[in-house]
Amino acid sequence: MRRDIGSWNRVPAVVHARAWALADRSAALPELADGETGLAYGNGRSYGDVCLNPDGDLFFTRGLDKFIAFDRATGALECEAGVMLSEILDLVAPMGWFPAVTPGTRFVTVGGAIANDVHGKNHHVAGSFGHHVASFELLRSDGSRLVCSPEENANMFAATIGGLGLTGVITTARLQLARIANPFMVVEARRFRSLDEFWDLNARAEREWPYTVSWIDCTAPRGRGLLLCGAHAPAQGPLPAFSERGLAVPLDPPISLINPLSLKAFNFAYFHKPTPRGKTLQHYAPYFYPLDAIREWNRIYGRKGFYQYQCVLPPAAARAGVAEMLAAISASGAGSFLAVLKTFGARPSLGMLSFPRPGATLALDFPNHGEATESLFARLDAIVSKAGGALYPAKDARMSPEMFAASFPRAEEFSRYVDPKFSSGFWRRVHAEEPI
Amino acid sequence: MSKVAIFGANSAIAAAVARRLVARGDSLFLVARNAGKLEALKQDLGVRGAGAVANAVADLNDLAGHEALFDEAEAALGGLDVVLVAHGDLPDQKACEASVEATLAAFQTNALSAISLAAIAANRFEAQRSGVIAVIGSVAGDRGRQSNYVYGASKGFVAIFLEGLRNRLGKADVAVVTIKPGFVDTPMTAAFEKKGLLWAKPDAVAAGIVKAIDRGAAVVYLPGFWRLIMLVIRHIPEFLFKRLSL
Numbered sequence A: 001m002r003r004d005i006g007s008w009n010r011v012p013a014v015v016h017a018r019a020w021a022l023a024d025r026s027a028a029l030p031e032l033a034d035g036e037t038g039l040a041y042g043n044g045r046s047y048g049d050v051c052l053n054p055d056g057d058l059f060f061t062r063g064l065d066k067f068i069a070f071d072r073a074t075g076a077l078e079c080e081a082g083v084m085l086s087e088i089l090d091l092v093a094p095m096g097w098f099p100a101v102t103p104g105t106r107f108v109t110v111g112g113a114i115a116n117d118v119h120g121k122n123h124h125v126a127g128s129f130g131h132h133v134a135s136f137e138l139l140r141s142d143g144s145r146l147v148c149s150p151e152e153n154a155n156m157f158a159a160t161i162g163g164l165g166l167t168g169v170i171t172t173a174r175l176q177l178a179r180i181a182n183p184f185m186v187v188e189a190r191r192f193r194s195l196d197e198f199w200d201l202n203a204r205a206e207r208e209w210p211y212t213v214s215w216i217d218c219t220a221p222r223g224r225g226l227l228l229c230g231a232h233a234p235a236q237g238p239l240p241a242f243s244e245r246g247l248a249v250p251l252d253p254p255i256s257l258i259n260p261l262s263l264k265a266f267n268f269a270y271f272h273k274p275t276p277r278g279k280t281l282q283h284y285a286p287y288f289y290p291l292d293a294i295r296e297w298n299r300i301y302g303r304k305g306f307y308q309y310q311c312v313l314p315p316a317a318a319r320a321g322v323a324e325m326l327a328a329i330s331a332s333g334a335g336s337f338l339a340v341l342k343t344f345g346a347r348p349s350l351g352m353l354s355f356p357r358p359g360a361t362l363a364l365d366f367p368n369h370g371e372a373t374e375s376l377f378a379r380l381d382a383i384v385s386k387a388g389g390a391l392y393p394a395k396d397a398r399m400s401p402e403m404f405a406a407s408f409p410r411a412e413e414f415s416r417y418v419d420p421k422f423s424s425g426f427w428r429r430v431h432a433e434e435p436i
Numbered sequence B: 001m002s003k004v005a006i007f008g009a010n011s012a013i014a015a016a017v018a019r020r021l022v023a024r025g026d027s028l029f030l031v032a033r034n035a036g037k038l039e040a041l042k043q044d045l046g047v048r049g050a051g052a053v054a055n056a057v058a059d060l061n062d063l064a065g066h067e068a069l070f071d072e073a074e075a076a077l078g079g080l081d082v083v084l085v086a087h088g089d090l091p092d093q094k095a096c097e098a099s100v101e102a103t104l105a106a107f108q109t110n111a112l113s114a115i116s117l118a119a120i121a122a123n124r125f126e127a128q129r130s131g132v133i134a135v136i137g138s139v140a141g142d143r144g145r146q147s148n149y150v151y152g153a154s155k156g157f158v159a160i161f162l163e164g165l166r167n168r169l170g171k172a173d174v175a176v177v178t179i180k181p182g183f184v185d186t187p188m189t190a191a192f193e194k195k196g197l198l199w200a201k202p203d204a205v206a207a208g209i210v211k212a213i214d215r216g217a218a219v220v221y222l223p224g225f226w227r228l229i230m231l232v233i234r235h236i237p238e239f240l241f242k243r244l245s246l
Helices: A085-095 A110-115 A154-160 A195-208 A260-272 A284-288 A297-301 A315-332 A371-387 A401-407 A411-415 A425-430 B012-023 B035-047 B063-077 B093-098 B100-128 B149-172 B202-215 B226-234
Strands: A018-021 A057-060 A067-071 A076-080 A133-139 A145-148 A169-176 A184-192 A211-217 A224-232 A280-283 A306-313 A339-344 A359-367 B003-007 B027-032 B053-057 B082-085 B131-136 B174-181 B219-222
Touching: A067 A085, A067 B035, A076 A085, A085 A110, A110 A169, A133 A154, A145 A154, A184 A195, A184 A284, A195 A211, A195 A224, A195 A315, A195 A339, A211 A260, A224 A260, A224 A284, A280 A284, A306 A315, A306 A371, A315 A359, A315 A371, A359 A371, A371 A401, A401 A425, B003 B012, B003 B063, B012 B027, B012 B035, B012 B202, B027 B035, B027 B063, B035 B053, B053 B063, B063 B100, B082 B100, B082 B202, B093 B100, B093 B149, B100 B131, B100 B149, B100 B174, B131 B149, B131 B202, B149 B174, B174 B202, B174 B226, B202 B219, B219 B226
Parallel strands: A018 A057, B003 B027, B003 B082, B027 B053, B082 B131, B131 B174, B174 B219
Antiparallel strands: A067 A076, A076 A169, A133 A145, A133 A169, A184 A224, A184 A280, A211 A224, A211 A339, A306 A359, A339 A359
């Protein structure tokens, strides 16, 4: 019995039967008896129960942490699936390469990035993580190993990209990296004082910048915020010195440190923090991964944990939908510590269950206050459903089967590729038919 | 640039040490049992820019093969400066209690094969009047406890042997480093619940090992707070200790 394994937001708290460490990519999977299921678990940075298999087994993949080959001339990288993006960055950034797509933390494994088809601040130009995966090897519970790419085993490739780990264990992957001249970014921050202002500013920024993301102050009635634009810096002479100073949250506070007062204070300070005018140079780490500098930041919400709510709304419904959601949050008095707004580009995702699709995606964090939080989510769900939007499985702990079926139209097709010995808490919740 | 032989190179801690040594330009000779994993490690070190990395596949329980492995390492690297003995097995205590055979097998792997390698390294380094012999023991070797005294005794066996070796080789400018990690989050300990501050990551332990080798330290606890914990545990009087369920 294992009670020590959770996801990043610490909800739900569950028990697993066993955990196995995978450390040899050529080894077979542990044998599971009839009725038992397993699921790959990387670095545990997804939320909710997408990386959990309550009462079942987990296969830890962090032991699969070997690089296999790297071509410095072309940027083709082959590695085991338990390698983290942080380890890739440490290796390749000094050599002039960068992950083509990166999420907001670099402490995710390559396998996890594929299984959740993660996106980054450059979705409007680069698509999602799956677009840059040349191929991967999938190890199934029957012992078979499938090399999957857009050409080879194409259906299994499409099922596994964004497939939430349900199609088997990804053992190795080949990624195409992007060229950079140095580890620095040219960045520009622009304030906006209302959502209307945001949409105009954002449309312009997307034409000019490869990376854009906005932080929104949910405590302000009209939704003010900061639009953060970035681009990899061109080659240039002296670069600023950079060294990363890490902080850590050393213990679990008994109650959440996030409350209406601290929320208002933080958001006020963040909005008004002095930002340099015009374009400045910033190292990639604080630009892409501001929260990585605070180890175990998830602890600030206390033992009860928190929820992340991330949805995407189609372009036609985005303006009205986002405004309606912010109004609902404001009315509930909940407020979100970190609210992030970003528009997705038109590039179709490759995975059957991929989350990214054209429109605007809004991500919100809420402390877990039980009933009160759940009733706010019900109101937000109604807005998302009415708009024809979807929730992000990688952040989800509570989506209903109906909402999943309505927003992931290829789910039935996907279910044919699920490995019979693989399952997750998420899958058992949203998929009506019990696997096995 | 040092010439380093690592026995048990596939262990998570040893692999992390190898990466740190490669990053500063050392040349390595890696010995491990699992050929597939060893090849994967060699590829990994190659991608990380390793210069000379040679390797041999061997089961270190075969003590008769140890001398030949040293010959091979010296031939491949043109001599040896550092030997790191990192292999080991964490036996199931309950299984050992039920089987004398399992108990003795743990001693073969953790104790006899480790002192065989250390003894060979000692004679060679004594003759060349330089070198570092580092062996990974465990805090479990500091006192016998009901929960893992077979593993603990096998590690304690090695610690006393190394103490004697250090006493003998100090005059020959050979350092003998006893490394005592606490709980480390590795595949070897995957079956344990990992809650609390006592668990360390393999890379953090590896950083401590490299530093200890460079300093030629005698006994290092990794992370360092284990020195205090074990000081307390070693000093609990036996009449009390035997009633505890540790």
